[in-house]
Amino acid sequence: MVDENSRKAMDQKKYSKKYNELVERYRQAQDELNEIEEKQQENKVRKDSIDTFIDRLKNQDTILTDFDETLWISTIDKVVIEDDITFYFKDGTKIKQEMI
Known part of the structure; x- marks a missing residue:
């Protein structure tokens, strides 16, 4: 459009309006x-986090029966306790659990 304006006479008001729209x-x-x-970047970070979590689970010698601090730290971002408990995972997942 700029090139066309430089080569031929155009109504400058129409040109300016069209140019600004573009x-x-x-x-x-x-x-x-x-x-x-x-x-996309956020999704890549989540994927990497999930891959790391899966790798750690695969490298476990046994099925988890006890609390595993390393696994907890690698998956949980934060826990908020109010009227209920909300777990925020590092992959962006959020799980709310009612307290009984």
Whole structure:
């Protein structure tokens, strides 16, 4: 569009309006692309975390019967206790458990 404007006479008001519309569309598309790339990165981090968790489980010699601190630390991000207990896992999963 800029090239066309430089080669032939155009109504500058129409040109400016169209140019600004295109610039805004470009900015919106760029914002959407950035959001998608951020989401992809988050998904990659989650996948890596899950892979690490699975590897640790596979390397266990026996079935878990007791509390395993290393496994707990590698999977749980935080636990919030209010009216119920909410477990926040490092992969983004959240599990809420009612207290009886």
